[in-house]
Amino acid sequence: MGSxxxxxxxxxxxxxxxxxxxxxxxxxxxxxxxxxxxxxxxMVALKYVTLLTIFLFSFLCHSLSIRFINQVxxxxxxxxxxxxxxxxxxxxxxxxxxxxxxxxGNRLFYAALPLxxxxxxxxxxxxCSVTMVPVLYNLDFVFNGNGGxxxxxxxxxxxxQSIEFV
Numbered sequence: 426m427g428s429x430x431x432x433x434x435x436x437x438x439x440x441x442x443x444x445x446x447x448x449x450x451x452x453x454x455x456x457x458x459x460x461x462x463x464x465x466x467x468m469v470a471l472k473y474v475t476l477l478t479i480f481l482f483s484f485l486c487h488s489l490s491i492r493f494i495n496q497v498x499x500x501x502x503x504x505x506x507x508x509x510x511x512x513x514x515x516x517x518x519x520x521x522x523x524x525x526x527x528x529x530g531n532r533l534f535y536a537a538l539p540l541x542x543x544x545x546x547x548x549x550x551x552x553c554s555v556t557m558v559p560v561l562y563n564l565d566f567v568f569n570g571n572g573g574x575x576x577x578x579x580x581x582x583x584x585x586q587s588i589e590f591v
Contacts, residue, residue, distance in 0.1 A: 428494070428527050431534055432487035438537075439480045446473050472544050479537040486530030493523030535561065 497520045503511050539557060542549035 428487045428490045428530070431527075431530060432484050432491065435480045435484040435487065435530075435534060439477055439484065442473055442477045442480065446470075446477070469544075472540070476537060476540055476544075479533055479540065483530045483533035483537065486526045486533060490523045490526035490530060493519050493526065497523065 497516055500511050500516050500519070503509070505511075505513070535557060539550045539553040542553050
């Protein structure tokens with residue numbers, strides 16, 4: 426469901442950006458020139474095309490993630506034979522590909538948020554980037570109760586830096 430929501434959001438933002446890019450009225454200066462940042466014709470086009478490209482790649486990653494996870498949902502119910510090409514390792518590999526693509530799509534979407542504010546100037550980009558660093562850090566690392574952190578299947582103890590695989 427998360428991949429479907431993010432894919433839908435990405436393609437809606439792409440449609441909105443495409444409508445702004447191809448509009449007949451002039452969107453050359455979204456704010457007046459008192460805000461720092463380049464608002465020339467080339468820079469505005471570069472900003473919109475960069476955003477459109479990132480949102481399209483995010484949509485592609487989420488769509489492929491949906492495809493892999495749906496394939497896993499079908500294959501997980503197939504009977505296991507010795508002669509079958511569908512093995513548990515193959516199904517686990519497809520599931521991992523689906524989740525990796527979902528993570529990449531989310532990262533692209535999150536990276537596009539500061540770039541979306543880039544249209545209005547560099548100050549908002551800086552503030553959004555500073556805010557996104559702790560948010561993404563908390564998404565990457567989960568802290569357990571004894572002071573260590575769990576990251577990507579490993580437990581790192583804060584005292585002696587030993588690594589235990591979970």
